Amino acid sequence: MASYPIMLQLSGKHAVVIGGGSVALRKVIDLLEANASVKVVSPSLHSKLYPYYKGQKIQWIKREFIPSDIDNAYLVIAATNQRLVNQKVSMSVTDGQLLNVVDQQEDGNFHIPAKLSRGDLIITVSTNGASPYLSKTIRNEIGEIYDQSMEGYLKFLSQARRIVKKHVKDMRRRKALLKEITHKDYRNSTEKQKVFLERMSDSNE
Numbered sequence: 710m711a712s713y714p715i716m717l718q719l720s721g722k723h724a725v726v727i728g729g730g731s732v733a734l735r736k737v738i739d740l741l742e743a744n745a746s747v748k749v750v751s752p753s754l755h756s757k758l759y760p761y762y763k764g765q766k767i768q769w770i771k772r773e774f775i776p777s778d779i780d781n782a783y784l785v786i787a788a789t790n791q792r793l794v795n796q797k798v799s800m801s802v803t804d805g806q807l808l809n810v811v812d813q814q815e816d817g818n819f820h821i822p823a824k825l826s827r828g829d830l831i832i833t834v835s836t837n838g839a840s841p842y843l844s845k846t847i848r849n850e851i852g853e854i855y856d857q858s859m860e861g862y863l864k865f866l867s868q869a870r871r872i873v874k875k876h877v878k879d880m881r882r883r884k885a886l887l888k889e890i891t892h893k894d895y896r897n898s899t900e901k902q903k904v905f906l907e908r909m910s911d912s913n914e
């Protein structure tokens with residue numbers, strides 16, 4: 710199945726997860742990290758999800774799914790262990806709703822890749838459902854190459870890019886500078902980063 714990768718902004722958006730087991734747990738935590746407003750519909754709730762409910766981070770509807778649960782949902786995840794229930798969820802969504810079905814990819818219109826976050830650097834891996842485990846393995850391998858130190862470097866890049874865009878009007882020069890700061894010697898030297906920021910803040914090219 711051909712897919713189109715995008716980065717979705719979910720802040721404040723209404724997300725409904727059907728099912729409250731271990732797969733739902735993983736999906737809910739990711740949704741909360743994206744600041745979505747999360748509702749879980751399930752007769753049972755994973756013990757690790759319970760504190761989120763108690764702390765009012767998620768809403769929990771303690772019963773089996775009914776179609777009106779997803780009225781007004783921006784994004785829906787069918788994550789029960791019952792094929793027929795997940796199928797019922799997929800038959801209840803309207804055209805504009807985003808739907809992920811955890812046991813039958815083709816019933817939904819998106820799937821979730823393995824993810825690695827290092828501040829503003831987000832690396833995602835998908836196998837289009839061929840092997841979620843391979844996605845996870847590759848993500849872990851990449852994580853060793855791009856470790857926690859990337860977070861500070863990304864802050865520098867973001868700041869530098871803002872300054873370069875403001876001070877350098879010539880597009881070719883701008884592009885060359887933005888390329889230069891992605892070289893490894895910048896990644897490994899906060900001194901070099903500092904000098905670059907100072908040089909740019911003073912320049913008008």
Ligand SMILES: C[C@@]1(CC(=O)O)c2cc3[nH]c(cc4nc(cc5[nH]c(cc(n2)[C@H]1CCC(=O)O)[C@@](C)(CC(=O)O)[C@@H]5CCC(=O)O)C(CC(=O)O)=C4CCC(=O)O)c(CCC(=O)O)c3CC(=O)O
Pocket residue numbers: 735736809810811812813814819820821822823824834835836837838839840841842843844845
């Ligand atoms: C299609 C997709 C739909 C979706 O969920 O969006 C899907 C579907 C299914 N997964 C299954 C199994 C497993 N899934 C994982 C793990 C992850 N699964 C994730 C995504 C996806 N899984 C989407 C495709 C993404 C892609 O291709 O890359 C990850 C990457 C992201 C996430 O879920 O957050 C997350 C990594 C978590 C992390 O970041 O660590 C593991 C490994 C483990 O648990 O350790 C196993 C067991 C090993 C194995 O089966 O490979 C089964 C069979 C269930 C059964 O046997 O009954 C189905 C259903 C089917 O195959 O039809």
Ligand SMILES: NC(=O)C1=CN([C@@H]2O[C@H](COP(=O)(O)OP(=O)(O)OC[C@H]3O[C@@H](n4cnc5c(N)ncnc54)[C@H](O)[C@@H]3O)[C@@H](O)[C@H]2O)C=CC1
Pocket residue numbers: 727728729730731732733750751752753754755772773774788789790791794810811812841
């Ligand atoms: N996409 C993925 O990443 C993965 C998908 N899976 C698939 O996901 C499914 C769920 O796996 P787990 O979370 O481990 O199962 P689980 O048994 O931990 O949780 C299932 C949840 O569904 C709820 N549920 C059952 N009937 C319901 C209904 N009518 N309405 C609302 N909720 C209902 C249960 O109360 C329970 O909370 C499995 O069937 C498996 O095929 C499994 C591993 C990974």
